[in-house]
Amino acid sequence: MPRSLHLCRPSTCPFVSNLVSRSDATLPWSNRQLRPNPSSLHWVARSIDASPLCGPSQARTPQSYSSLLGRCAETRCLLDVRRVQTHLIKTALCPTLLGHKLVDAYLKCSSVSDARGVFDEMPERHVVTWNSMIASYIKRRRSEEAVELYERMMSEGVFPDEYTFSSVFKAFSDLGRVAGGQRAHGLAVVLGLEVSNVFVGSALVDMYAKFGRMRDAQLVADRVTDQDVVLLTALIVGYVQHGEEFKAQAVFSDMVRKGIKPNEFTLASTLIGCANSADLKSGKSIHACIVKAGFDYAIASQTSLLTMYSKCGIIDDSFKVFNYLANPNLVTWTSLIVGLVQNGREEIALLKFREMLQNSVNPNSFTLSSVLRACSSLAMLETGKQIHAVLTKYGLVRNGYAGVALIDLYGKCGMAEMARSVFDRLIDIDVVSMNSMIYGYAVNGMGQEALELYNRMKDLELEQNQVTFVAVLLACSNAGLVEEGWQIFSYLRDSRETELRRDHYACMVDLLGRSGRLEEAEMLVTQMNNPDLVMWRTLLSACRVHGDVKTAERAMKKVLELAPGDEGTHVLLSNLYAATCNWSQLIEMKSTMRDMKLKKNPAVSWVEVDREVHTFMAGDLSHLGSKEILNTLEELIEKVRNLGYIPDTRYVLQDLDEEKKETSLYYHSEKLALAFALSRTKNKTNSVRILKNLRVCGDCHSWMKYVSVAVGREIVARDAKRYHHIKDGLCSCRDYW
DNA sequence: ATAGGGTTAG
Structure with missing residues (x-):
């Protein structure tokens, strides 16, 4: 019927x-x-x-x-x-x-x-009734009630048996109750069930593994007389989840030697160990086991295989694994998307995400936070906002992972207020979400806001980590808060709690350097043991901002000692020579660069219009709408000239006559991108956002300030270093970057 | 009559 x-x-x-x-x-x-x-x-x-x-x-x-x-x-x-x-x-x-x-x-x-x-x-009630009741509470993750019943059964004189123990330990691990779990373990030992029943043994191994007590897990496993595949898998999972891939590998080989056949789940977990340690060689041997055992279509091990290849950087092989599967599930789709994002293939990740939706597979917070990461690396704000809407639909905006991804997106897209509103709605605020928010303020030059959160962390007694300090120092640096930054830096240096890292020094050198205190900056670098490339380079760029040729040459010497033939350095110094009109040195530098066959990393700017990304390179007029770009550009140039803009030809490194220098300035990638975006959004009044892979050029920066007045719109420009919010002729960086 | 392990994220 x-x-x-x-x-x-x-x-x-x-x-x-x-x-x-x-x-x-x-x-x-x-x-x-x-x-x-x-x-x-x-x-x-x-x-x-x-x-x-x-x-x-x-x-x-x-x-x-x-x-x-x-x-x-x-x-x-x-x-x-x-x-x-x-x-x-x-x-x-x-x-x-x-x-x-x-x-x-x-x-x-x-x-x-x-x-x-x-x-x-x-x-x-019979013990079986107690067991059924306890087990179903655990199945529904009502661990509190499960433990309550477990305790009540004993007070009513019913002894737990092997069935009770094989489920009740999970409740203790779920609740994080180590002492309670250990007491129950003790009773299981007294009743002689720890060693004799492999179900009890594996539940114990799992519990200790979840508590992070791998030594206890191993001890229990060693005592169990008839170890089986489930028990050893639990042990492997424990080792993998606590970063002891080597031991996981050892358990695996041991079980094979003992003749216990690994199954799909064993292979899946062992593979995650290989993935986490980027051990391609072991990973491939597990791949061979999968093929031999005929698990080619088993979803869990195939998913782990996919993850292993992508974590080892061989995303093409991940694709092969994925395409081989007839029915990828949500986790498999997500793993592929995660792998693509981690390997810098964000566009394909977004395509695959759409394909997943078309296949009626609903995303979860794992999927969406990865997709959001793709959006933020591409700074695709519009797409990111759509994902925000999807998160809202699934009630996931307050989820920690998804929330942090949203904060990153809005932070990196120059929308610190949006980031903050997501932050304020999070259910749990932890170090990572705090760090993201501080970092978001930092890249947007909102130093005070960043410091405020940093202080709130101290009030809340949230543990601060290396990332926190880097973010807050960066915030000081981008906002020119020298005293505040110096205070935090010295606190870190004097307290024994945190070890100062290269990045902290780099932020401080940047901060001192950019506020013109180059002597102190240089001293800080020399005080470090083994200052590396990054340190000298940071000093060098500070020299460029302040036109300090002498210090720059010392820094450059060090950089070239550490990295002979470093192209960025040559470019930086030639920028400096150009900016300070040291033409002879510039010519010399250029010929050295030519001799060394060094090429500038090409500048690329891009912009998102109607959820599509358009990329521009300097002087590249091959873009589809190049005619409209040129027209808009000409209009803009005329308008800004009337407002007082004068081209700053110091930013042209080629040896051209003045007029040609001006023309070459007009075709800088950021100008092309901005002109394109403006022409496509003519009747709008909201802000235009453009992005550049290198630092924004000084002339373009000043040009954009004039344009913001001419068109009466806010221009948000992200460069390699930070955000510039340009409005009414002023920039949030206060011409300091 | 009742029981144990797995794959995706900042």
Whole structure:
């Protein structure tokens, strides 16, 4: 009988109702509710008597009720169980056995509350009933109630058995109750169940692994007499999740040697170990095991295989694994997307995400936070906002991971306020979310806001880590807060708590250098042991900003000692020579660069219009809309010249005459991108956002300030270093970058 | 009658 009959209401459809009652004897239990007046007690009584399972003569024996409940449990029909219970209450037959049957039937019908109701009414309960009740609480992650029952059963004089233990440890690990778990473990030892039952043993191994007590997990595993694949897999998972890939690998080889056959899950977990340690060689040997064992289509191990290849940087092989699978599930899709994002293939990640949706696979917070990371690296704000909407739809905006990804996106897209509103709605604020928010303020030059959060972290006694200090120092640096930065830096240097890292020094050198205190900056670099490339380069760029040729040359010497033939350095110094009109040095530098066959990393700017990314290179007029770009550019140039803009040809490194220098300035990638964006969004008043892979050029920076006045719109420009919010002729960086 | 391990993220 099709279940859809449930949709028919008996009272409105007498014909169907008749039909059903006539053929009643052949119906499964679950359709009896179609009868008129289904809740009547009389009806229950009659139907039980009339049931084909138990004729009138057997109707009142415990066996008949027992098998009736068995049928109800099989058909998973809650209403039937309730009816039998109603009938049963009037009898006083075998309460322990039938009570258990009722509890069991309710649990099979997924009604824990009904089961618990019966459970509580029972005068005495068998250990099996306790076990069923505890196990279903655990299955539903109601660990608190599971532990409560476990403790109550003992106080009522019922001893836990191997079934109890094999499920109850999970509740302790879920609640993080180490002491309680250990006490239960002690009892299991006393009852002789730790060593003799592999179910108990593996539950224990799993619990200790989840507590991070791998030594205890290993000790239990070693004591269990008949180790099996599940127990050893639990051990491997523990080692992998605590970064001991080597030991995981050892357990794996050991089990193979002992002749215990790894299954799909064992292979999956071992592979994650290979992925985490980027151990391609072991990963490939596990791949061979998978093929040999015939797990080619097993989803878990294939997903791990995909992850392993992508973490080893071989994303093409991840694709091969993925394409081989007929039915990738959500996790598989997500793994592929994550791998693509981690390997810098963000565009393909977004394509795959769309394909996933088209295949009716719904994303979760894992998927969406990865997709958001793709959006923020490409600074695709519009797409990111759509993902924000999807997160809202699934109720995931307050989720920590997704929230942090959103904060990063908005921070990196120059929308610190949006980032903050996401931040303020997070359910849990932790170090990572704090760091992202501080970093978001930092790249947007909002130093005070960053410091405020930093202080709030201290008030909340949130542990601060290396990332926190880098972010807050960067914030000081980008906002020119020298004193505040110096204070934090010296606090770090004097306290023994945190080890100062290269990045902290680099931020401080940057901060000192850019505020013109080049002497102190240089001193800080020389005070470090083994200052590396980054340090000298940081000093060098500070020299460029302040036109300090002498210090620059010392820094450059050091850089070239550490990295002979470093192109960035040559470019930086030639920028400096150009800016300070040291033409002879510039020419010399250029010929050295030519001799060394050094080429400038080409400048690229891009812009998102109508959810599409358009890329521009300096002087590249091959873009589809190049005619409209040139027209807009010309219009803009005329307007800004009237406002007082004068091209700053110091930023042209080629040896051209002045007029040609000016023209070459006009075709800088950021100008092309801005002109394009403006021409495509002519009748809009919101801000335009452009992005550049290198630092924004000085002339373009000043040009954009004029343009913001000319078109009356805010221009948000992200360069390699930070954000520039340009509005009404002023920039948030206060011409300091 | 009741039981144990797995794959995706900042």
